[in-house]
Amino acid sequence: MAKHIIFGAALAAALMLGGAQNALAQRKGGDVVIGISQAPPSLDAQITSAQASRNVTLHIFETLYARDENAKPVPELAEGVTISPDGKTYVFPIRKDVTFHNGKKLDAADVVASLERYRKVGASPALVAAIDTIKASGEHEVTVTLKQAQSTFLDNLSSPRAPIAIYPASEAAKEAGKIEVIGTGPYKFVEYRPDSHVKLTRYDGYAPNPKGTGRDGFAGKKEAFLDTVTFRFMPEGGARSAALEAGQIQFNETVDGPTAKRLGTDNRFTIHKVMPFGLQVIKFNQAQAPANDVNFRLAVQAALDMEEIMAISYADIYQMDPSWLYPGAAFHSMVGSDKYNKSDIKLAKELLAKSSYKGGKITFITDNLRPNVDTATLVQQKLKEIGVEVDITVADWPTVSKIGFTPTGWTFWTHGFGIEPYEGPGSVMAPWVNGLSQQAKDPEIDRIAAAFNAEMDETKRKALFDAFQKHMYDAAVAMKAGNYGIFQASTAKLKNFKPYRIPRMWGVWLEP
Amino acid sequence: MGHFLIRRLAGAFLVLVLVSLMSFALIWLVPGDPAAAFLDASATPDQVAKLRSALGLDLSLPQQMLGWYGRILSGDLGQSILLNRSVTAALIERLPVTLSLAALALAFAVFFGVAAGIIAAVNHNRWPDQAVMTTALLGLSVPDFWLGLVMVLVFAVSLGWLPSGGFTPFLQSPSEWLRGMVLPALTLGLVQVGFIARMARASMLDTLSQDYVRTADAKGLAKLHVVLRHALPNAMIPILTVIGIVSGALLGGAVIVEQVFSIPGIGRLIVGAIASRDFPVLQGGLLFLAVVYLAINLVVDILYAVVDPRVRLA
Numbered sequence: 001m002a003k004h005i006i007f008g009a010a011l012a013a014a015l016m017l018g019g020a021q022n023a024l025a026q027r028k029g030g031d032v033v034i035g036i037s038q039a040p041p042s043l044d045a046q047i048t049s050a051q052a053s054r055n056v057t058l059h060i061f062e063t064l065y066a067r068d069e070n071a072k073p074v075p076e077l078a079e080g081v082t083i084s085p086d087g088k089t090y091v092f093p094i095r096k097d098v099t100f101h102n103g104k105k106l107d108a109a110d111v112v113a114s115l116e117r118y119r120k121v122g123a124s125p126a127l128v129a130a131i132d133t134i135k136a137s138g139e140h141e142v143t144v145t146l147k148q149a150q151s152t153f154l155d156n157l158s159s160p161r162a163p164i165a166i167y168p169a170s171e172a173a174k175e176a177g178k179i180e181v182i183g184t185g186p187y188k189f190v191e192y193r194p195d196s197h198v199k200l201t202r203y204d205g206y207a208p209n210p211k212g213t214g215r216d217g218f219a220g221k222k223e224a225f226l227d228t229v230t231f232r233f234m235p236e237g238g239a240r241s242a243a244l245e246a247g248q249i250q251f252n253e254t255v256d257g258p259t260a261k262r263l264g265t266d267n268r269f270t271i272h273k274v275m276p277f278g279l280q281v282i283k284f285n286q287a288q289a290p291a292n293d294v295n296f297r298l299a300v301q302a303a304l305d306m307e308e309i310m311a312i313s314y315a316d317i318y319q320m321d322p323s324w325l326y327p328g329a330a331f332h333s334m335v336g337s338d339k340y341n342k343s344d345i346k347l348a349k350e351l352l353a354k355s356s357y358k359g360g361k362i363t364f365i366t367d368n369l370r371p372n373v374d375t376a377t378l379v380q381q382k383l384k385e386i387g388v389e390v391d392i393t394v395a396d397w398p399t400v401s402k403i404g405f406t407p408t409g410w411t412f413w414t415h416g417f418g419i420e421p422y423e424g425p426g427s428v429m430a431p432w433v434n435g436l437s438q439q440a441k442d443p444e445i446d447r448i449a450a451a452f453n454a455e456m457d458e459t460k461r462k463a464l465f466d467a468f469q470k471h472m473y474d475a476a477v478a479m480k481a482g483n484y485g486i487f488q489a490s491t492a493k494l495k496n497f498k499p500y501r502i503p504r505m506w507g508v509w510l511e512p
Numbered sequence: 513m514g515h516f517l518i519r520r521l522a523g524a525f526l527v528l529v530l531v532s533l534m535s536f537a538l539i540w541l542v543p544g545d546p547a548a549a550f551l552d553a554s555a556t557p558d559q560v561a562k563l564r565s566a567l568g569l570d571l572s573l574p575q576q577m578l579g580w581y582g583r584i585l586s587g588d589l590g591q592s593i594l595l596n597r598s599v600t601a602a603l604i605e606r607l608p609v610t611l612s613l614a615a616l617a618l619a620f621a622v623f624f625g626v627a628a629g630i631i632a633a634v635n636h637n638r639w640p641d642q643a644v645m646t647t648a649l650l651g652l653s654v655p656d657f658w659l660g661l662v663m664v665l666v667f668a669v670s671l672g673w674l675p676s677g678g679f680t681p682f683l684q685s686p687s688e689w690l691r692g693m694v695l696p697a698l699t700l701g702l703v704q705v706g707f708i709a710r711m712a713r714a715s716m717l718d719t720l721s722q723d724y725v726r727t728a729d730a731k732g733l734a735k736l737h738v739v740l741r742h743a744l745p746n747a748m749i750p751i752l753t754v755i756g757i758v759s760g761a762l763l764g765g766a767v768i769v770e771q772v773f774s775i776p777g778i779g780r781l782i783v784g785a786i787a788s789r790d791f792p793v794l795q796g797g798l799l800f801l802a803v804v805y806l807a808i809n810l811v812v813d814i815l816y817a818v819v820d821p822r823v824r825l826a
Contacts (some may be wrong), residue, residue, distance in 0.1 A: 246675070
């Protein structure tokens with residue numbers, strides 16, 4: 001017994017000492033410059049789905065609900081929610097301790113105005129398409145009624161794609177792109193120099209979510225220690241790496257594999273892996289032959305060696321996974337794995353013989369991102385083995401996406417799906433509904449997606465997503481190659497950083 | 513002189529009309545859709561169509577062309593698709609950055625180029641001449657983006673003397689502005705040094721063989737005095753023309769150098785506009801650069817005509 005007491009006391013002392021050291025290490029001050037590859041098209045968070053904007057705006061603005069570390073929606077500016085039994089009415093109590101960067105207290109009017117604004121100008125109108133009315137049902141309470149029950153409503157409300165940011169009502173009254181950048185987040189806006197940088201400063205009036213115990217996705221307790229955070233727009237990867245090495249920036253949003261390896265051997269730097277960051281997807285154009293033939297699509301699916309594609313396209317930072325959601329997601333599923341990554345040339349040839357493809361060149365379109373070009377090349381080589389001739393057309397994103405949004409001029413198109421699997425099953429299904437991505441309607445997908453949206457029971461929703469994934473493999477609607485990640489690099493002086501979908505500058509500090 | 517000016521202005525106007533036509537033709541020539549570029553892969557055809565309509569891209573080309581000329585004739589270069597501001601405002605914001613970069617690069621190029629040309633000419637067919645000409649050829653052959661990265665690796669990463677990129681406005685801190693500008697201006701200027709050096713050498717050789725220079729030499733004047741006071745002023749006439757051409761090349765080179773050094777100038781604005789198919793910015797930017805280029809050439813032509821009367825009579 002005495003031994004246990006002594007051991008317990010020693011453990012407690014050690015923990016306290018460790019905690020005290022940690023608290024000592026967490027010091028306020030310091031300026032961090034983050035090198036990002038693109039300039040944000042806007043800091044009006046609601047009107048853009050650009051990754052570059054999210055990087056910045058999620059430090060300034062907050063949403064009613066936000067995603068936790070596992071991408072599950074949790075309350076942020078709302079204290080919680082009460083959902084009516086019919087799934088159509090959501091009552092959100094709003095936190096009373098929150099103050100905007102201009103000193104105004106957050107209330108229901110701000111939330112109503114912000115949600116209404118998103119319905120008018122939001123970049124992802126589908127997120128709020130189910131809303132019928134939004135009303136302030138108290139000074140700190142908002143009631144949202146939906147036209148019909150939507151199981152993904154809290155997912156939508158908390159999506160970081162084009163965040164449904166909460167603005168002061170006075171700003172929410174302004175048209176797209178004309179707002180003053182005023183949020184409730186841990187950092188406040190200082191200046192935006194076009195083509196140069198955005199500078200933020202710590203907001204000392206920030207009220208962290210009292211329910212949060214620590215950093216938790218885009219939600220949780222956001223503690224800002226840094227004095228300023230500057231996002232510098234640096235399109236050249238080499239220039240970003242050089243700036244990190246020269247000490248001009250403290251964080252590089254993305255570095256290539258060889259640079260990550262090189263910097264990883266230098267103790268002045270720390271390499272972070274954001275894994276997974278996206279799914280590598282190969283789409284079929286089902287509006288025209290030969291991809292309108294299911295046997296052709298199945299033949300291609302059977303032939304491809306997805307591991308080879310991922311190992312070459314995303315060397316050192318990929319994982320093989322048949323699921324259309326990320327590992328750890330609630331609905332992550334292994335359904336369809338029997339058809340994933342088979343590289344079965346014999347089966348592929350049999351299926352191809354049953355198809356309408358009788359030779360002739362077909363087109364693979366891809367943008368000029370290196371992993372996408374590699375993917376196209378590997379598909380071209382593998383399909384040659386089963387007798388399918390593929391031409392590759394490489395262009396920049398605007399050119400390729402213009403072709404890919406139409407039903408002619410292509411058979412294959414590859415690119416990443418990053419935010420969709422993060423957002424969840426509803427977003428993963430959405431690009432295939434109404435034949436949007438495959439250019440031909442698929443009644444089975446449309447049926448599953450509609451049922452999924454209306455279904456509130458978690459178990460039944462899981463079964464519906466499994467059915468979707470099974471259909472993706474059974475009909476080879478499109479192919480998932482694997483999960484890829486990205487490398488980030490920082491100075492080793494940046495402490496307690498944890499990689500996530502954006503480089504979060506809360507919970508981190510700089511050592512001298 | 514009046515006739516000369518009118519001829520030059522008329523020529524410049526014609527060039528501007530041609531450039532404006534070519535700028536507009538970009539809409540036909542460049543593949544890709546600004547609406548598709550602006551939206552992500554999950555955009556619905558309806559969203560794309562709405563954005564196209566808002567941008568006026570659904571109008572017929574003659575309608576778009578009339579709109580474009582109507583606007584530029586009233587001094588309006590249109591509204592950027594992506595930047596949430598007018599093209600004119602975006603250009604004016606970035607103009608001082610690019611002009612200061614080009615001016616500093618020009619100063620480097622002229623100083624080192626003319627000096628190297630004189631050294632080569634004075635030491636004609638001896639090792640300094642060969643060394644200068646070989647270096648000049650190397651300078652002309654080196655791509656500016658490569659030179660820029662080497663500069664960064666040497667002076668920013670290894671030696672830590674200068675920043676690797678970024679821009680501080682002159683009014684905010686002149687010393688930081690200069691520190692930030694040295695590497696990009698050197699990168700931009702050094703590529704042009706070779707060009708100016710070769711021209712300066714040829715012109716100087718020509719001048720040094722003139723009778724009045726031989727006379728000055730025969731009078732026993734110091735070699736440096738003969739070169740700088742007697743030969744250089746006349747040798748500078750063709751060099752002035754080259755400086756005009758180089759100024760234009762510097763504006764073009766700024767497109768790459770601004771990208772490498774993350775400098776928020778017009779070059780970077782144009783590169784961004786190409787990537788995002790922000791046609792109003794692209795069209796306005798090209799027209800604007802053409803105006804600046806023409807203005808520089810006009811000034812050079814006038815200077816040339818002032819220095820050498822034969823030019824305005826030709």
